[in-house]
Amino acid sequence: MSTLAGKIAVISGATSGIGLAIAQRFVAEGAHVFIFGRRQAQLDAAAKLIGRNVTTIQADASNLDDLDRVAATVKEEKGVVDIIVSNAGFTEQASIDTITPEHFDKAFNLMARGPVFLVQKLLPMMTGGGSIVLVSSAMHVMGIAGHTAYAATKAALRSYARTWAAEFKDRGIRVNLLSPGATDTPILDAQSGTREELVDMYQSMIPLGRLARAEEMASAALFLASGQSSYVTGADLMADGGIGQV
Numbered sequence: 208m209s210t211l212a213g214k215i216a217v218i219s220g221a222t223s224g225i226g227l228a229i230a231q232r233f234v235a236e237g238a239h240v241f242i243f244g245r246r247q248a249q250l251d252a253a254a255k256l257i258g259r260n261v262t263t264i265q266a267d268a269s270n271l272d273d274l275d276r277v278a279a280t281v282k283e284e285k286g287v288v289d290i291i292v293s294n295a296g297f298t299e300q301a302s303i304d305t306i307t308p309e310h311f312d313k314a315f316n317l318m319a320r321g322p323v324f325l326v327q328k329l330l331p332m333m334t335g336g337g338s339i340v341l342v343s344s345a346m347h348v349m350g351i352a353g354h355t356a357y358a359a360t361k362a363a364l365r366s367y368a369r370t371w372a373a374e375f376k377d378r379g380i381r382v383n384l385l386s387p388g389a390t391d392t393p394i395l396d397a398q399s400g401t402r403e404e405l406v407d408m409y410q411s412m413i414p415l416g417r418l419a420r421a422e423e424m425a426s427a428a429l430f431l432a433s434g435q436s437s438y439v440t441g442a443d444l445m446a447d448g449g450i451g452q453v
């Protein structure tokens with residue numbers, strides 16, 4: 208039997224990279240997925256790729272009115288949520304000399320504030336046995352120059368997983384972190400330097416000697432979202448090729 212047969216999952220930022228790979232894998236495992244992101248053309252392309260059991264919603268994960276609309280759509284179409292994957296994110300580097308309030312607020316609004324309200328708005332529909340996966344980054348345990356805001360938002364997620372694991376105890380809902388290492392997705396194009404330089408830099412730091420594929424992150428997310436991890440909550444699954452471990 209499929210691992211997620213009949214499950215309803217909501218995934219933020221699922222038009223590309225890790226989120227899209229998670230959506231594809233969840234549907235292959237029997238789930239219906241609600242995916243959202245800001246770009247309609249990318250949503251349409253993602254829906255085509257996923258092929259079935261997918262509802263798209265154009266929404267910004269840092270905008271609380273948009274999150275209300277996401278929750279309303281899920282409520283109207285299915286009425287329940289079994290799995291939430293908070294995945295939407297971006298990188299933008301700034302050293303302490305160049306960091307601006309706008310840069311800081313943009314990172315925190317999307318990757319630290321957004322997940323709180325995404326979960327708050329969907330939680331009333333969540334069933335006992337539900338699973339929340341917060342996509343963090345191996346960077347939350349590392350010090351990489353230029354990532355003051357980004358790494359701090361990912362560390363905030365580590366804290367949410369602990370707090371919510373305790374807080375949702377009586378609801379029977381598990382909350383875990385997925386912390387990817389460097390993964391070959393379009394996000395790399397937003398980092399400083401050429402892609403080649405970046406890949407060389409990461410490869411020299413990664414014990415497994417290569418970047419991850421988005422599909423490898425989808426396998427880790429499937430473990431956390433499904434009953435395969437039924438005794439795991441408040442944890443951090445670092446699928447990072449060892450970069451954050453050495």
Ligand SMILES: NC(=O)c1ccc[n+]([C@@H]2O[C@H](COP(=O)([O-])OP(=O)(O)OC[C@H]3O[C@@H](n4cnc5c(N)ncnc54)[C@H](OP(=O)(O)O)[C@@H]3O)[C@@H](O)[C@H]2O)c1
Pocket residue numbers: 219220221222223224225226243244245246249266267268269294295296297317342343344345346386387388389390391392393394395
């Ligand atoms: N790739 C890596 O090396 C790596 C490593 C560690 C952690 N991560 C984390 O993994 C997550 C996914 O990253 P990725 O590598 O898959 O990046 P990606 O390919 O660039 O995908 C980012 C996704 O987030 C969406 N998004 C961005 N801003 C959004 C917003 N304001 N509202 C809603 N959706 C938004 C994008 O869609 P729209 O632009 O259409 O909105 C897109 O679907 C991020 O949280 C990232 O921090 C990635």
